[in-house]
Amino acid sequence: DADVTQTPRNRITKTGKRIMLECSQTKGHDRMYWYRQDPGLGLRLIYYSFDVKDINKGEISDGYSVSRQAQAKFSLSLESAIPNQTALYFCATSDFAGTEAFFGQGTRLTVV
């Protein structure tokens, strides 16, 4: 089984729809992250959470929200999807030092 599991792996949705991307991990890490990746822009941080009661905005949080339901679960929501949110989304976990990150397989989201 994968250490970090993302669902769904692919999703096409319409503009204005609400969508949730889910992430679960078996690493036992407290720290979890959501990134998006666009061609030529690298990985950009959307939100991160250092423990169940801690949620922090990243570099590009507008239009997104998150929920840390448990240590092992961190979900990302798009309240009203728009086409420029079409991207590859990654969930990741790390230990306290953040010296090594474990990534999920990614969710390819297309907003039409």
Added chain:
Amino acid sequence: EDKVVQSPLSLVVHEGDTVTLNCSYEVTNFRSLLWYKQEKKAPTFLFMLTSSGIEKKSGRLSSILDKKELFSILNITATQTGDSAVYLCAVPRMRTSGSRLTFGEGTQLTVNP
């Protein structure tokens, strides 16, 4: 503001060539630098560097860190088409409650037969 800059952003070579990818950083409370390889989906971990001047090696890949000049290089010798990928450099950014990773933009390496 902390930042990580990679160069070049894109590189096209022929099989058998040697390539050098660069990563420079400006990060407070530096602890380590990480290299990842990303093919189709999730990045996979390559190296973690913490000490200056000590080379890490894995097969045809090697990496070294220069903490005085604030950069790292990733070398790939005798490149193969399977080395084609995006190579990401990342540095943990320290906070009082822990750290999170800051990534560079990545270098897209294409190895042609």
